[in-house]
Amino acid sequence: xxxxxxIRSQILTSTLEKFVNWARKSSVWPATFGLACxxxxxxxxxxxxxxxxxxxxxxxxASPRQADLMIVAGTVTKKMVPAVVRIYEQMPEPKWVIxxxxxxSSGGIFRSYAVVQGIDRYLPVDVYVPGCPPxxxxxxxxxxxxxxxxxxxxxxxxxxxxxxxxxxxxxxLQEVRA
Amino acid sequence: MSxxxxxxxxxxxxxxxxxxxxxxxxxxxxxQWAVTVRRDxxxxxxxxLRDRWGFRYLVDVTAVDFHPRxxxxxxxxxxxxxxxxxxxxxxxxxxxxxxxxxxxxxxxSTANWHERECFDLFGILFDGHPDLRRxxxxxxxEGHPLRKDYPTExxxxxxx
Numbered sequence: 001x002x003x004x005x006x007i008r009s010q011i012l013t014s015t016l017e018k019f020v021n022w023a024r025k026s027s028v029w030p031a032t033f034g035l036a037c038x039x040x041x042x043x044x045x046x047x048x049x050x051x052x053x054x055x056x057x058x059x060x061x062a063s064p065r066q067a068d069l070m071i072v073a074g075t076v077t078k079k080m081v082p083a084v085v086r087i088y089e090q091m092p093e094p095k096w097v098i099x100x101x102x103x104x105s106s107g108g109i110f111r112s113y114a115v116v117q118g119i120d121r122y123l124p125v126d127v128y129v130p131g132c133p134p135x136x137x138x139x140x141x142x143x144x145x146x147x148x149x150x151x152x153x154x155x156x157x158x159x160x161x162x163x164x165x166x167x168x169x170x171x172x173l174q175e176v177r178a
Numbered sequence: 179m180s181x182x183x184x185x186x187x188x189x190x191x192x193x194x195x196x197x198x199x200x201x202x203x204x205x206x207x208x209x210q211w212a213v214t215v216r217r218d219x220x221x222x223x224x225x226x227l228r229d230r231w232g233f234r235y236l237v238d239v240t241a242v243d244f245h246p247r248x249x250x251x252x253x254x255x256x257x258x259x260x261x262x263x264x265x266x267x268x269x270x271x272x273x274x275x276x277x278x279x280x281x282x283x284x285x286x287s288t289a290n291w292h293e294r295e296c297f298d299l300f301g302i303l304f305d306g307h308p309d310l311r312r313x314x315x316x317x318x319x320e321g322h323p324l325r326k327d328y329p330t331e332x333x334x335x336x337x338x
Contacts, residue, residue, distance in 0.1 A: 079316050113323045113332030114315075 017156045024068075024094065025150040027056040028143075031067035033087060036074025038101040038133040045136040055143060064090040069146070071139075072123070075103035076116040088123050096150070098142055099125045102132045186211075188262045192231045196223060212267035220270050221280050224255070228285055233257035233266060236282065239292035241272070241300040245326035249273045251302055255282070278303035299324040 014022075034042055046052045046060060061067040064087045076084055088097070099119050102108035105128045107117035119125065126149060129142035168174075189211045193204050200219030205212050215223045227233045237256035244250055251272040258265055272279050281304035282289035293304040294313040301322035304310055312319060321328055 079314075111331045113328070113330065 017154065018151075020155075021151050021153055024153075025147040027059075028069045028096070028146070028150070029059045029061050029067050030057060030069040030071050031064050031087065031091065032060040032062050033064075033070060034073045035076060035080065035084075036101075036103065038073035038104070041133045041136055041139060042071055042073045042100065045139045050136040050140060052140070052143070055140075055147070057143065064088075065092060067091055068095045069098065070095065070123070071098045071100050072104040072119045072125075073100045074133075075108065075110060076119050077114050078116055079114070081116055081122055084119065085122050094153075094155070096126045096146055097123050098127045098129060098139075098146060100129045100139060100142070101134055102130060105130065108132060186264075188259075189264045189266055192227070192264070192266060195231070196226070210265060210267060212269060214269045214271070217270050217272065217279060220268075221282075221285075224268065224282060224285055227257055227266065227268070232259045232261050233264075235260060236286035236288050236292070237265075239282070239289060239296050241296050241302055241324075243300065243324065243326045249277075251277045251300065253279050253296065253302060272302055276301060276303050278305050280305050281307040283307055298322070301325065 034040075044050060046058065052058055057069075064070075068091060070088055070091065072084065088095070097119075099105045103110060103115070104119045105125075107115050109132070111117070116122070127142045127146045129138055131138050134142075186209050193201075193211050193213055196213060196215075197219070200215055200223050201213050202216055203214035205214075235258040237258050238254075239256075240254050242252045242254060244252065249271045252269050253272055255268040256265065257268060270279060279302065281293055283293065283304075283306065290307070290309070291313060293307055294310060296302055297304060297307075297310055298312040298314050299322055311317065315323070321333070323332075
């Protein structure tokens with residue numbers, strides 16, 4: 001029929017999982033959140049010379065509720081940890097974390113009582129970007145690696161099946177109902 | 179080598195003018211004068227420096243840990259006289275466990291935060307301070323990190 005002729009070049013088939021992952025990786029919105037000198041490189045990455053907009057990521061959100069990527073850009077002091085963790089917890093799922101630079105990855109040069117020896121003690125880090133500070137190219141490379149990771153995320157077809165949470169079983173909701 | 183200037187001459191005059199019984203040591207390093215004052219005469223000396231000699235500005239309060247010597251801590255005050263552009267360093271040895279010195283908040287209100295910092299990092303108590311609690315570290319912190327017997331990397335840096 002003429003209809004098939006019409007739609008042949010306009011429809012692509014895919015799996016839901018691939019399509020959703022493609023949508024997720026194509027517009028990752030980072031939280032506007034810098035802690036130290038790495039934040040300057042992160043700002044450079046967003047500016048015109050390196051232009052993070054090429055990857056659909058130019059929308060740095062000032063509210064964690066609108067962001068799905070946390071770039072931990074810089075030294076995390078022990079006093080700052082509660083704030084960092086709180087911002088992470090305020091971000092909606094699905095969410096990802098990049099530890100940018102030596103400090104966020106391992107404490108860096110600061111083997112000090114005041115500095116957290118790697119933010120992975122508190123947050124699930126997806127990508128570590130080494131450097132002190134990393135150049136914008138390095139951060140972009142880390143972001144591209146994160147995109148690859150998002151594309152491979154088997155959130156529907158993983159062996160143990162999709163993660164399904166029965167609202168009846170969420171304690172917080174039960175408390176609200178009671 | 180160094181030429182006596184008006185301001186060093188003024189500080190020398192101040193150092194000479196302080197009561198001899200209160201001052202245990204006078205020293206000059208690169209034209210900067212420092213006096214060591216007995217702890218029980220500290221308030222009296224500081225009051226005289228502020229009111230009689232014009233040191234109206236308390237620049238800094240800090241401490242030195244001479245662990246394991248006894249007395250262990252020395253509190254250091256930096257005073258500034260705007261009229262003469264003169265700096266004077268006042269030191270006092272702190273004894274006791276926990277170590278304590280009289281608070282200077284009644285003389286200079288800026289001493290409030292300086293002394294809180296000194297308490298936070300060295301654990302020195304300032305008697306008469308209106309609000310002596312930690313200022314830099316979280317309130318839940320244990321220990322005083324600038325003490326020589328506190329591990330530089332913290333007690334739990336390799337805990338995973």
